[in-house]
Amino acid sequence: MAANPGQRREGASASRARLGDRYRAWRDHHSLSAADSLRRVLDNPASSILTWLVIGIAMALPAALGIALDNARAVSGSWDSPAQISLFLKADIDEQQAQDLRLTLADRGDVGSAQLVPRDAALAEFAELSGFADVVASLDDNPLPHLVLVEPASGVDPAVLREAFAALPEVDQAVLDMAWVQRLNNIMELSRRLVLALGGVLVLGVVLILGNTIRLAIESRREEIVIVKLVGGSNAFVRRPFLYTGLWYGVGGGLFAALLVLVALLFLDGPVSRLASLYQSGFELQGIGLIGSLQLILLGGLLGLAGAWLAVSRHLGAIEPR
Known part of the structure; x- marks a missing residue:
C-alpha cells in the first residue's frame, strides 16, 4: 500500500518531464528555423534585395499617398471654418459709413462677429501678396x-x-462661397477611398x-521535405521554416518601404517649405x-x-513520400 503513492508520484514526474522536453524541442526548433531561414535569405542577397524592393515599392505607394492626404487635410483644416459672408459695399460709401x-x-443677435477691411488696406494687402x-x-x-x-x-x-x-x-454684393469647401471635402473623401482601394490591391x-516566392522555396527543397516526412516529421514541423522565410521577406520589404517613403519626403521637404513661405504659411511637411515606420x-x-x-498550405500537402 505504501508503494502505490510513490509510484503515482513517479508517473507524474515522468509526465512533467515529457511536457518539458516537448516545450524545449518546440522552442529550439523555432530558434533554429528562424536562424536557418534568415541565413538562407541572406545567402542570396541579389534575389532577396529584389524581392524586398518589389514588396517595399508596393507598400510604399499607398503609405506615401496616405501621408500626402494627411498633409493635405492639415492644410485644408484651416479652411473648413465657420461660414464667412463677404459684404462688398457700394463705391459711394465712405469709411465712416462702413464703420x-x-x-x-x-450688434445683431444672429451675427457672431463683423470686421471691416477698408479699401486702402485691401489694396495695400493685394499689392504685397500679388507682387504687382x-x-x-x-x-x-x-x-x-x-x-465687411x-x-x-x-x-x-x-x-x-x-x-x-x-x-x-449700403451693400453692393453679399458673397457666401462655401461650395468650394464642400467640393474639397468630397474630393478628400474620394481620394481617401481610392487610396484604401489601391492599398488593398497592392x-x-x-x-x-510572397506566396510565389515561398512556393519556389518549397519546390527547391522538395527532396528535403520528403525525407523529413519519411522519418515522421509533421506538417507543422515542415511548415515552420517556410513561415519564417515569409516573415523575413515581409519584414525586409516593410523596412524598404519605410526607407522609400522617408527618402521621398526628404526630397519634397525643401520645395514644399519654399512654397509655403511664398504664401506666408508656417506649414511643415x-x-x-x-x-509609422514600425x-x-x-x-x-x-x-x-x-x-x-x-503557399505552404496549398503546396505542402502535395509533397508526400511514395
Whole structure:
C-alpha cells in the first residue's frame, strides 16, 4: 500500500518531464528555423534585395499617398471654418459709413462677429501678396470697395443671413462661397477611398508575390521535405521554416518601404517649405515618423506570414513520400 503513492508520484514526474522536453524541442526548433531561414535569405542577397524592393515599392505607394492626404487635410483644416459672408459695399460709401454699418451688424443677435477691411488696406494687402506693387502704385484711383466680413452666430443659417444682408442699401454684393469647401471635402473623401482601394490591391499583390516566392522555396527543397516526412516529421514541423522565410521577406520589404517613403519626403521637404513661405504659411511637411515606420515593418511581417501560410498550405500537402 505504501508503494502505490510513490509510484503515482513517479508517473507524474515522468509526465512533467515529457511536457518539458516537448516545450524545449518546440522552442529550439523555432530558434533554429528562424536562424536557418534568415541565413538562407541572406545567402542570396541579389534575389532577396529584389524581392524586398518589389514588396517595399508596393507598400510604399499607398503609405506615401496616405501621408500626402494627411498633409493635405492639415492644410485644408484651416479652411473648413465657420461660414464667412463677404459684404462688398457700394463705391459711394465712405469709411465712416462702413464703420457704422459694421457696428450695426455686430450688434445683431444672429451675427457672431463683423470686421471691416477698408479699401486702402485691401489694396495695400493685394499689392504685397500679388507682387504687382508697381502696377498698383500707378493707379489713379483705388478700384476696391470697402469690405465687411461677417461670421454668423452659432446655429444661424449662413444662406438666410446672406440674403438679408444683400438687401441692405449700403451693400453692393453679399458673397457666401462655401461650395468650394464642400467640393474639397468630397474630393478628400474620394481620394481617401481610392487610396484604401489601391492599398488593398497592392497588399493582395504583396501576398501573392510572397506566396510565389515561398512556393519556389518549397519546390527547391522538395527532396528535403520528403525525407523529413519519411522519418515522421509533421506538417507543422515542415511548415515552420517556410513561415519564417515569409516573415523575413515581409519584414525586409516593410523596412524598404519605410526607407522609400522617408527618402521621398526628404526630397519634397525643401520645395514644399519654399512654397509655403511664398504664401506666408508656417506649414511643415509631416513625415512618417518612428511609429509609422514600425507599423510598416510590422505590416510587412504580417503580410509575409500570410503569404507563406497560403503557399505552404496549398503546396505542402502535395509533397508526400511514395
